[in-house]
Amino acid sequence: MKKTSEMYRGKTKTVYFTDNPNLLILEFRNEISALDGKHIETFERKGLINNNFNYLIMKKLMKSGIPTHMEQLLSDNQSLVKKLTMIPIECIIRNRAAGSLINRLGIIEGVLLNPPIFDIFLKNDLQHDPMINESYCETFGWVSKENLSNMKQLTYKANKILNNIFDNAGLILVDFKLEFGLFNGQVILGDEFSPDSSRLWDKKTKYKLDKDRFRYGLNNLIKSYEEVANRIGVFI
């Protein structure tokens, strides 16, 4: 398997074609972005941490029956993945109130959400990833009813598995985002799971150990990513 040309350069990852039409290489760069890509900074080791973090989580999800695109860890900052036809919808689960939910509803950060909330957003940079619902998906044909229902079920299932992993590591999984794609017609988990795409707090102190440190201009971003990675055993 050989890396060929660049397929797509996102805000934090670059995707490359390979000589196998069914496989891609995902390269995790050291950049981090917020405010719709208006605020970008580079942090040494971030690509390495997120690549390894994502690999471990994907492996654990697959072991528990969630199909993912992950094939193999290739290097410090690259993984080999299945080439999916991506579905332009972000699936979000919220176990506690934070981020856009508290801005929208004016509730207090950290409030327990029982049952957890499932939100969907359209991936559309020009429209700033607007919040949508199942009815919009049907009307505009962004994803079939059946595939969306599958995505929702898989996201809830992932929440159970992930809650367990992070709880055992003394962490609270506040919320997270998943993206799915199709491979031979089957809904498969794609993209990444990392502290860039989730909120993770220390259980005792509620200290934020995720991308909110960057969003809110707090210090210790990489130290925090490393802390969660070490707690769930990414580097052993």
Ligand code: C5P
């Ligand atoms: O911004 P909001 O509070 O809706 O985000 C919910 C969760 O989804 C957070 O963990 C955030 O990091 C993640 N997210 C993401 N990519 C986006 C939007 C949200 O990873 N484009």
